[in-house]
Amino acid sequence: MINTVIFDMDGVIVDTEPIHYYAYHQHFKELNIDVPDELYGTFTGYSTINTYQKIVAHFQLPHDPAELVNRKRDLFNDAFDTKPDLELIEGAFDLIKSLHASGFQLLLASSSAKVTIKRVFDRFALHPYFSHIVSGEDFPQSKPHPAIFLDAVAKSGAPKSSCIIIEDSTNGIKAANAAAVFCVGYKSPHSLNQNYDTADLVINHFSELNAEKIRALRF
Known part of the structure; x- marks a missing residue:
């Protein structure tokens, strides 16, 4: 039973997906990379660190994924705290x-x-x-x-x-x-x-x- x-x-x-989407794509703009929705959709269910590990590998970025996680988290938290209709x-x-x-x-x-x-x-x-x-x-x-x-x-x-x-x-x-x-x-x-x-x-x-x-x- x-x-x-x-x-x-x-x-x-x-x-929270719209907030994650917003935070990720704001960050992608900062990184000057284009992540189409088809690629973004494959990350659904991933942890943030695993997402950025994939992003770094895919776009051959010279960044530490852990540092990227921290920036995205800041963007997410700012959006989360200011979204009254969640x-x-x-x-x-x-x-x-x-x-x-x-x-x-x-x-x-x-x-x-x-x-x-x-x-x-x-x-x-x-x-x-x-x-x-x-x-x-x-x-x-x-x-x-x-x-x-x-x-x-x-x-x-x-x-x-x-x-x-x-x-x-x-x-x-x-x-x-x-x-x-x-x-x-x-x-x-x-x-x-x-x-x-x-x-x-x-x-x-x-x-x-x-x-x-x-x-x-x-x-």
Whole structure:
């Protein structure tokens, strides 16, 4: 029986993607590089450091990826703090509260940096609902590598058969598949050009899930 739900954050709980997009592209302008949306879309689900490692290699930039991460983070934080209309994904908070009240253990496994996760969790008072937060900055490889999800499962103390992962990106779904954990693909309107073919269940809105349905899920 499923009793543990592992959430991605960007595009699943909160729509920070437009802010990330803005911050990245402001930085790309500073670096004088053109990153088309087709290339940018392949980075969905990557940690920031892995994204810049790819950028540096692709454009043969003479920069330390870690320094680029810091600049992008500053741009993101400035935009985040000045965006008054940032909201949680429709239905996400209701599902989180309902599952928590029904005795589910909830974890976050996000490629975002810890400082970004903390900003989101502080702004929307999400801390009481999650037993553990796992950040992609702690792992050398990003999704689709399964390390972040394997660590989340280990921290939960639950067997894989009792866990599900909710993801919105191709790379996140591949990571869940590689971790051999049931994956719910959330077809977010904010996450474009993603492939949900290998998700075990695909939903378009969080109203399609509840505690009873989740407990009954099986591979």
